[in-house]
Ligand SMILES: [Zn+2]
């Protein structure tokens with residue numbers, strides 16, 4: 001059930017750009033039942049909650065070495081965000 | 094602490110350096126410093142131990158300072174462990190000789206670390222750290238009083254009653270919340286981290302006219318970006334990373350348990366932990382650790398990698414379109430492990446489902462910070478019904494919107 005909601009949220013997010021918000025609202029209305037179910041489910045069961053060790057643990061970063069190399073450019077991209085960006089994902093490689 | 098710092102006899106030369114946190118109280122009875130009585134317990138209001146007879150109160154030593162387990166993380170090398178992290182043994186029972194009357198009393202350390210001498214009624218405690226992993230290096234006393242925990246549990250549940258299972262609603266008694274010391278490992282890590290990937294920096298954003306198959310045109314946004322190979326290398330000092338150390342609590346299957354809500358109430362102010370003293374357990378229950386350092390090391394190193402990547406985010410502001418990390422490498426130079434009992438108020442409820450399976454729900458309150466999280470059994474029938482009504486109204490709205498569009 002919550003999987004369906006996550007899917008719906010993804011669909012909404014990807015359809016948000018481009019051709020206006022009308023279709024996004026329509027899609028949200030079509031999925032309102034499952035979205036409501038999932039929202040209540042998470043609010044009561046909190047199955048998505050965990051300790052955010054990555055941000056809630058004290059840590060120090062020292063002696064930072066940065067190496068940035070320009071390797072090219074991309075044009076005509078349709079999304080405002082980089083495809084596959086994962087720097088805020090906890091289980092990235 | 095020069096004796097304590099000596100390597101454990103018989104340990105391999107490249108094995109961990111064991112800091113003894115056991116102390117010298119080998120008779121199993123810990124006595125009041127003023128009247129000599131063997132019973133004392135935590136006064137939650139002051140955080141001090143109070144003698145059961147003369148009411149004298151005293152504070153016990155800070156664990157990490159006493160055992161010099163709080164030294165600079167950057168100077169850590171190799172593995173340093175508190176003696177309370179010793180591997181848990183298969184036979185958890187320990188025999189203590191009562192020094193008051195001489196009787197032999199067996200303490201089953203799976204049930205707790207205290208027993209009463211059945212002859213003379215002295216309280217015997219497992220203070221001598223028998224190397225079976227039952228006694229932790231340190232303990233963080235409860236600071237949130239029970240009344241406060243009851244209020245927090247009642248408030249949490251009070252906001253979630255409409256869709257709660259009817260039996261849960263009928264049986265809910267927040268006063269049944271229990272104070273439990275749960276076993277954790279607290280780890281400091283000195284590591285070097287390297288992350289590498291690709292980043293995009295936006296150079297232009299503009300509007301283009303797009304024609305669709307029916308010949309209509311509309312405007313769409315387009316972006317140009319510079320692409321960079323991005324690498325960061327740095328030292329990372331992780332302080333008091335805390336992980337559960339019992340197999341039961343590490344089980345995060347949300348179909349069976351709600352241990353994830355207990356995990357959510359981390360972190361604790363473990364720097365204020367005191368040297369383990371069984372008298373703090375009076376009036377509370379405790380769970381025994383059954384997972385060893387070696388079994389937890391992989392997960393801890395992975396969490397260090399997560400922390401390193403999170404910190405690396407501070408250095409990539411230039412990449413306003415984002416960064417995709419392709420690799421994270423962590424070299425751990427030094428790590429320091431301490432086993433701890435941390436205080437949790439737990440309200441538990443076992444849901445028995447129609448198919449015979451069970452689901453254990455908890456509402457957990459951090460015994461230091463009061464942070465509260467919980468899982469409430471659902472009345473799925475009612476939820477499905479209301480979701481159906483919501484869907485019906487939304488469909489009507491969708492049709493109206495469709496016509497207008
Ligand atoms: Zn006394």
Ligand SMILES: [Zn+2]
Nearest residue numbers: 191194210213
């Ligand atoms: Zn006795």
